[in-house]
Amino acid sequence: xxxxxxxxxxxxxxxxxxxxxxxxxxxxxxxxxxxxxxxxxxxxxxxxxxxxxxxxxxxxxxxxxxxxxxxxxxxxxxxxxxxxxxxxxxxxxxxxxxxxxxxxxxxxxxxxxxxxxxxxxxxxxxxxxxxxxxxxxxxxxxxxxxxxxxxxxxxxxxxxxxxxxxxxxxxxxxxxxxxxxxxxxxxxxxxxxxxxxxxxxxxxxxxxxxxxxxxxxxxxxxxxxxxxxxxxxxxxxxxxxxxxxxxxxxxxxxxxxxxxxxxxxxxxxxxxxxxxxxxxxxxxxxxxxxxxxxxxxxxxxxxxxxxxxxxxxxxxxxxxxxxxxxxxxxxxxxxxxxxxxxxxxxxxxxxxxxxxxxxxxxxxxxxxxxxxxxxxxxxxxxxxxxxxxxxxxxxxx
Ligand SMILES: *Cc1c(COP(=O)(O)O)cnc(C)c1O
Numbered sequence: 147x148x149x150x151x152x153x154x155x156x157x158x159x160x161x162x163x164x165x166x167x168x169x170x171x172x173x174x175x176x177x178x179x180x181x182x183x184x185x186x187x188x189x190x191x192x193x194x195x196x197x198x199x200x201x202x203x204x205x206x207x208x209x210x211x212x213x214x215x216x217x218x219x220x221x222x223x224x225x226x227x228x229x230x231x232x233x234x235x236x237x238x239x240x241x242x243x244x245x246x247x248x249x250x251x252x253x254x255x256x257x258x259x260x261x262x263x264x265x266x267x268x269x270x271x272x273x274x275x276x277x278x279x280x281x282x283x284x285x286x287x288x289x290x291x292x293x294x295x296x297x298x299x300x301x302x303x304x305x306x307x308x309x310x311x312x313x314x315x316x317x318x319x320x321x322x323x324x325x326x327x328x329x330x331x332x333x334x335x336x337x338x339x340x341x342x343x344x345x346x347x348x349x350x351x352x353x354x355x356x357x358x359x360x361x362x363x364x365x366x367x368x369x370x371x372x373x374x375x376x377x378x379x380x381x382x383x384x385x386x387x388x389x390x391x392x393x394x395x396x397x398x399x400x401x402x403x404x405x406x407x408x409x410x411x412x413x414x415x416x417x418x419x420x421x422x423x424x425x426x427x428x429x430x431x432x433x434x435x436x437x438x439x440x441x442x443x444x445x446x447x448x449x450x451x452x453x454x455x456x457x458x459x460x461x462x463x464x465x466x467x468x469x470x471x472x473x474x475x476x477x478x479x480x481x482x483x484x485x486x487x488x489x490x491x492x493x494x495x496x497x498x499x500x501x502x503x504x505x506x507x508x509x510x511x512x513x514x515x516x517x518x519x520x521x522x523x524x525x526x527x528x529x530x531x532x533x534x535x536x537x538x539x540x541x542x543x
Contacts, residue, residue, distance in 0.1 A: 150473050152473070154473050154474070154475070155472070155473060155474035155475065155500075155503060155504060155507060156475055156491075157474055157475060157476055157477075157490055157491045157492070157504045157507075158475050158476060158477040158489070158491050159291050159294075159321055159344065159449060159450035159477050159489055159491035159493060160291065160320070160321055160341075160343050160344035160491065160493070160494075161343035161344070161349065161350050162343065162344055162345070162347060162491060162493055162494030162495065162496075163347075163494060163495050163496070163500075164347060164348065164349055164400075164495070165347055165407065165495040167403050167407060168347055168348060168400045168403045168404055168407075169400075170403075171399045171400050171402065171403035172349075172396045172397065172399050172400040174396070174399055176395050176396055177395060179388070179389065179392055179393055179395055180388070184387070184388065184395070185386055185387035185388055186387065187387070187398055187399070187402060188384070188386075188387030188388055188389070188393075188398070189386075189387035190387075190402055190405075191207065191398055191401045191402050191405065192204070192205060192207070192384055192387065194401075194402065194405035194406075194409075195207070195354065195356075195401075195405065197409075197413070198323065198324055198346075198405065198408060198413070199319075199323065199328065199330045199338055199340070199354075199356040200328065200329040200330050200331055200332065201330040201331045201338075201356050202331060203330070203331070203356065203357055203358055203359065204356075204357055204381055204384065205354055205355070205356045205357075206218070206354065206355045206356075206357065206377060206380050206381070206384070207352055207353075207354055207389075207393070207398075207401075208352070208353045208354070208355070208375070209351065209352065209391075209392070209393055209394040209397075210351075210352075210353045211341065211350055211351070211353060212318075212320040212339065212340070212341030212343075212353045213241075213245070213353075214353050214375070215320075215339045215340065215341065215353035215354055215355055216242050216245055216318065216339055217245060217249070217375055218339075218353075218355050218372075218375035218377070219316050219337040219339050219355055220245070220246055220249055220251065220283075220316070220370065221249065221368070221370040221371065221372040221375050222337075222355075222357075222361070222364075222365040222368055222370075222372060222375065222376070222377050223282075223283065223314055223316070223336070223337060223361055223364040223365055223368050224251055224282055224283060224314075224364075224368055224369075224370055225282075225367075225368055225369030225370060226250040226251075226369055226370060227250065227251070227252055228251050228252065228282040228283070229251070229252045229253075229254060229280050229281045229282055230246055230251050230252070230253050230254070230281070230282060230283045230284070230285055231254050231256070231269070231272055231273075231281050231283070231284045231285070231313070232246070232253055232254070232255050232256070232284075232285045232286075233255070233256045233258055233264045233265075233268070233269075233286065233297075234255055234256060234257050234258035234260075235258050235260070235262070235263055235264060235286075235287055235290040235293065235295060235297060236258075236260050236287070236290040236291075236292035236293040236295065236480075236481070236483075237290075237291075237292035237293075237480040237481040237482075238287050238290055238291055238292055238318065238320075239258075239285075239286075239287045239290060240255075240481060242285060242287070242318060243255045243285075246285070249370060250370065251370075254272070254281070256268065256272070259441075260292070260293050260439075260481075260482055260483055261293065261295065261439055261440060261441040262295060262440075262441050262442060262445065263290070263295050263296055263297035263298065263442070263445040264286045264297040264298075264302055266298065266301040266302050266304065266305035267305065269284060269302055269305040269306065269309075270305035270306075270308050270309050273305070273306060273309035273311035273313065274309045274311075276311065279311065279312055279313070281311070281313045282313060282314060283313055283314040283315070283316050283336075284302070284306060284313050284314070284315050284316070285316045285317075285318075286299065286302055286315075286316075286317050286318070287317075287318040288317055288318060288319045288322040288326070288328060289319070289320075289321045289322035289325075289326060289447050289449050289450075290447075291320070291321040291344075291449075291450065291477075291489075292452070292479075292480040292481060292483065292489075293439050293440065293452050293483070293487075294438070294439055294440050294446070294447040294449075294450045294451050294452035294489060295439070295440045295441075295442075295445050295446075295447060295452075296322070296326065296445050296446070296447050297445070298444070298445070299317055299328070299329075299333050299335065300329070300332070300333045302315070303315060303333045303334045303335070306334075307334075314336040314337070314360065314361060314364060315333075315334060315335050315336050315337075316335075316336060316337045316339070317333075317335045317337070317338050317339065318339045318340075319338055319339065319340045320339060320340050320341040320344060320353075321341075321344045321345070321449050321450070321493070322344075322345065322447075322449060323338075323340040323344070323345050323346065323354075324345035324346050324347075324408055324413070324416060325344070325345035325416070325417070325420045325448060325449045325493040325494070326345075326417060326420060326447070326448050326449060327413075327417050330356045330358075331358075334358070335356075335358065336357070336358040336360050336361040336364070337355055337356070337357055337358070337361050338354070338355070338356040338357075339353070339354070339355060340353065340354040340356070341353045341354070342354075342397065342401065344449070344493060344494065345449065345493050345494055346401070346404050346408075346494075347404050347407070347494045347495045348397060348400045348401060348404055349397065349400070351394050351397050352394055352397050352398075352401060355377070357377065362377070362381075365377050365378070374391075417448070419496070419497075420448040420449060420492070420493060420496075421448045422498075422531070422534050423448070423492040423496060423498075423501045424446060424447065424448040424449070424451060424492060425530060425534075426498075426501060426505075426527040426530045426531050426534075427451045427490055427492055427501065427505065427527065428446065428451060429523070429526040429527050429529075429530050430505045430508070430509070430523030430524060430526055430527040431451060431453050431523060432523070432526070433520065433521050433522060433523030433524075433525065433526035433527070434509070434512060434519040434520060434521070434523040435518075435519055435520030435521070436453050436454065436455075436456065436519070436523075437453070437454040438451060438452070438453065438454070439452035439453065439454055439483070439487050440452065448492075448493075449491070449492070449493035450477065450489050450490060450491045450492060450493060451489070451490045451492070452477075452479075452483070452487045452488070452489045453487060453488055453489070453490065454486060454487055455485075455486055455487065455488070455517070456517065456518065459515070459516075459517050460485050461478070461479050461485055461486060461487055461488040462478060462479075462484075462485055462488075463515060464488060464511055464512065464515045464517060465478060465488055465511075467511050467514050467515045468507055468508065468510075468511035471510070471511065471514060472507040472510065472511065474504065474507040476488050476489060476490060476491075476508070477489030477490070477491055490504060490505075490508065492504065498531045498535070501527070501531070502524070502527070502528060502531070505523065505524050505527050506524050508523075509522065509523055509524045
């Protein structure tokens with residue numbers, strides 16, 4: 147490979163660009179994970195994650211990708227044959243559902259159009275029908291990374307309550323945590339699944355389960371086979387800041403730094419920044435005359451935008467041009483929308499000028515790939531970003 151000057155633009159919706167502060171924190175000698183210093187770090191990150199999930203309860207850290215934390219959520223709370231209710235919002239819901247099926251659960255997977263989130267009314271109706279309470283868990287993906295569509299987790303909670311149903315509520319926040327407002331306790335979520343490599347600005351390799359008291363109680367009776375993923379030895383060792391097996395020490399240095407950075411910026415500012423970049427991106431897409439995959443404005447994702455290609459144009463061909471010419475990676479269409487959409491990641495360590503560069507690369511790429519565009523979407527996005535900054539606190543203030 148030959149050297150390409152300047153930073154690569156990693157504008158896929160995860161893994162995201164890792165900030166220098168995090169990279170520098172990781173670049174330190176690995177410490178003894180049974181030694182006295184480790185316990186201090188362990189406690190710091192285990193406590194520091196709680197406000198990010200908005201929970202007072204424990205958050206478990208696995209040395210694993212997000213897929214591992216999906217499995218942990220299921221095997222700790224459910225028993226063979228248990229019925230779980232899931233909705234086909236896109237590729238990630240589909241994969242989690244396949245996993246549940248392989249683990250021996252009975253999945254009711256409600257078909258979806260890959261352009262909408264989970265309909266709270268549908269959940270309420272399904273649970274009301276289930277008079278015998280055979281459904282043991284409702285699983286939802288907060289931010290469906292394959293489509294750029296969110297599900298309204300608080301409203302789904304209300305739907306479960308309205309049905310008076312005792313099902314557990316499991317939520318995947320792998321691509322929303324620390325980018326889009328999320329409230330584990332307030333929304334009565336029993337297991338929140340997350341990962342390190344998206345909004346948390348870390349490299350891949352850590353994943354999380356935030357757990358409710360109800361989930362802990364369920365884990366004492368759950369019958370699915372579990373060993374590595376078992377919460378019990380984790381919770382016991384975590385009391386003193388330690389782990390039952392070797393943790394990903396250097397990634398935890400990075401996690402400490404990322405927690406500090408998020409707290410310095412303030413979570414509300416982090417969310418507002420993601421909202422602003424998402425809105426600017428949508429204005430760019432409309433300016434180009436292209437279609438946003440997400441159907442309902444109240445379900446727009448602030449972490450990424452999936453864009454539909456016009457008839458006769460392939461998204462992967464466009465992505466190749468942009469990678470070759472401008473050294474920028476964009477997200478591919480996954481599963482049912484492969485080749486039909488491309489995804490612009492605007493989450494994690496990101497500012498207005500990173501977005502301006504990203505959108506400029508897309509606009510130049512569209513022209514080079516011969517995709518007809520109506521006008522300059524970049525101009526629309528810049529106008530919005532400029533406006534959003536008038537009167538707002540300057541970065542230096
Ligand atoms: C990235 C992602 C996953 C998969 O996580 P891995 O770390 O690749 O295992 C699952 N769900 C969602 C919503 C994601 O964005």
